[in-house]
């Protein structure tokens with residue numbers, strides 16, 4: 061099940077008080093990508109992230125996550141796939157102890173009580189906070205709070221990890237630990253931050269947001285070395301790139317050229333094919349299991365029929381492969 | 389101001405705990421029925437806000453002493469009376485534990501005094517009817533002010549009654565009331581001003597907070613006058629019943645309170661017959677037999693018998709000696725445990 | 733003043749997470765025995781003094797076994813005593829009937845009842861403080877839930893506890909900033925304080941909104957689960973039996989008077 065792209069299409073949103081926050085935002089993030097979102101204060105980064113989770117709903121335009129179009133009905137399901145870590149860990153950690161807090165999400169997902177401890181230990185272990193298990197959140201340092209906040213989300217095993225300013229109020233060492241942690245995640249990652257060095261380390265791709273629109277989108281290295289672009293967005297060259305004076309802003313797709321959309325459509329098709337092929341493979345395996353079960357039960361004719369279905373499904377898979385090659 | 393354990397008799401303390409628990413259970417039930425899940429964190433965080441806000445004190449004009457925001461009205465305005473009551477109960481519980489305000493037995497009385505009156509009487513019967521949609525700031529201030537004062541006056545009167553019924557203090561009813569009510573009138577006026585100021589400030593800065601309040605929803609606010617009176621009547625009957633039941637094991641408090649209230653050394657005829665029949669019940673049902681035994685022994689001198697072991701044990705030297713030995717032993721046990729733990 | 737209160741709260745909270753014999757006793761047991769203790773203490777009649785003294789054994793045991801600093805608790809008891817003193821002090825003024833002579837001084841009944849109030853006061857207040865100093869607040873909430881206190885109320889207590897420290901810190905920052913800019917009392921007038929409280933209030937409402945989002949993000953559906961696997965141990969059972977026994981003994985038998993009689997003869 062590895063089909064978790066995020067697609068924003070011409071998304072508009074304004075807050076109840078009338079202030080516009082997103083003005084025709086479009087982008088597409090494929091499975092497994094790591095994407096940094098940067099921009100000036102008030103550019104709309106947090107607003108964007110709140111949309112991925114269905115917490116805010118679009119005024120116009122559409123958001124598709126995986127195979128679901130995000131709306132009031134689907135957001136409950138989408139939240140199970142998208143793990144959102146908020147800007148302030150004090151808002152994220154609302155239970156009386158670290159354990160209870162990390163267990164909160166899995167319990168809501170219906171994980172059995174006896175398996176919870178295991179889940180919690182695993183998530184806390186990943187962020188290196190296992191020994192904080194029984195502490196109340198107000199006994200933790202800021203860095204520990206941030207780490208636990210991430211654990212609360214990864215305990216739900218999301219397919220897409222979304223983070224808003226994960227490194228604010230972390231000391232350099234905790235920040236480094238966080239970066240290392242993020243690097244090993246295999247999820248789709250979307251990270252909004254003013255910490256450009258962190259983005260550079262963690263994300264391969266970078267999207268610059270300005271006034272609720274995509275101002276630039278491309279490989280992080282290229283974006284973050286474009287001094288003019290950065291200055292336009294109240295940003296500064298990341299420290300690690302500051303001595304490196306030559307810049308090549310040529311490969312950056314500013315404002316995403318028009319002809320790109322056709323290509324995007326194709327890419328989407330390819331993705332869908334990939335997704336359905338995976339489903340198909342899974343189904344094929346299931347038919348095979350049924351066939352062997354029927355054999356165990358002594359129903360040889362049934363088993364043969366099921367094996368035929370299995371064969372047909374396998375054939376279908378190769379057809380998928382062929383189509384995927386042509387769409388690539 | 390908080391009622392204290394030391395001024396309570398078990399009868400009064402447990403009766404009010406029972407009343408408070410019933411109120412908490414009822415409000416929880418109402419909340420469950422009408423609950424918007426959004427309210428769970430809002431109530432919690434607002435409870436913490438009341439705490440924090442009470443730490444920000446201000447000077448009271450003319451007197452130079454300091455006052456702080458009272459929470460009842462403002463919480464009711466935002467959350468509706470049921471949720472507000474739960475929040476106040478939680479704030480008082482934390483205060484009883486962490487600040488030792490009053491104590492655990494008195495907590496029942498305190499939740500009653502500072503929760504029931506502001507939420508269900510002052511807010512529901514005064515503030516709410518006075519403030520309709522589109523009320524002017526002046527009208528809101530007036531309503532907040534009046535309801536704040538009334539809530540606190542009722543609370544203070546309740547403290548007087550609880551103390552009196554417990555019979556641990558010598559203060560006569562009249563004096564106690566004269567001491568408590570004016571003091572709380574002052575506090576109430578200040579709290580009323582503060583509440584009114586804060587409500588109007590928020591209303592002008594962020595009107596939408598009030599428009600989306602939970603108290604504005606029909607289900608959370610439908611408290612009718614009749615319901616409140618019926619509720620109070622039931623509470624009164626229950627309280628009376630429980631008190632007289634408890635009085636069977638501990639009649640002096642009640643007698644004493646009645647005496648102070650009516651200013652007569654002896655009870656009216658019919659009350660006396662009740663008291664004597666209570667005493668009979670007490671003889672057969674008392675759960676502290678030794679105490680009851682002392683009681684029935686010398687009924688003609690009520691003052692002296694209350695003083696039970698002290699008068700005889702204390703008049704001689706043995707009382708003083710015994711006391712010193714007990715205190716010494718207790719301290720010795722404490723120190724030796726400390727010493728032993730340090731060595732390990 | 734604000735700072736000390738905040739500090740005290742945090743200190744008491746930290747004490748409650750220690751690991752000692754007393755801390756390990758099940759919260760339900762401690763809650764119940766504290767209540768029994770308090771009810772037994774206040775059930776003593778108005779003029780009781782000697783009968784109350786043995787009860788000091790309990791706070792002393794909690795202090796010693798729970799590693800609680802005595803001074804801290806004593807100070808807190810002193811801080812909250814005014815109301816009890818205010819009401820109690822009228823007893824000696826109103827009841828002058830002499831009862832006994834101690835070392836040449838005549839003591840009136842009013843003083844006896846006042847002393848009794850103060851003894852009860854120190855016993856009951858220390859019971860509350862020592863309960864929270866030796867039991868974590870979530871533990872107490874757990875005990876309440878097990879004792880059938882409505883869930884909505886228990887959840888409210890837990891949320892309040894969680895955000896108490898966060899909001900107090902926020903308020904403290906505001907207060908400190910105010911104190912830096914106000915000279916003497918001028919900044920503390922009501923009209924200056926109202927906007928501060930108002931702003932704190934609005935921030936609180938916004939925070940509630942964010943917390944709610946965080947809950948939704950983790951599939952909150954209106955239910956709060958509890959996961960604490962507390963189970964009563966033999967120690968817990970022995971503890972409750974022993975404390976109930978002692979409380980009953982001290983309540984029924986005046987140990988002090990007995991000891992006094994034995995020694996004097």
Ligand SMILES: Nc1ncnc2c1ncn2[C@@H]1O[C@H](COP(=O)(O)OP(=O)(O)OP(=O)(O)O)[C@@H](O)[C@H]1O
Pocket residue numbers: 075076077079080081099100101102103104105106107108
């Ligand atoms: N709750 C709100 N109500 C009204 N307007 C809001 C609200 N939250 C944000 N805005 C407005 O929406 C715009 C985008 O805000 P957003 O929080 O998304 O910015 P951001 O990029 O996350 O900024 P920062 O880097 O400061 O976190 C801003 O103009 C902001 O003023």
Ligand SMILES: [Mg+2]
Pocket residue numbers: 105106107147224
């Ligand atoms: Mg932001």
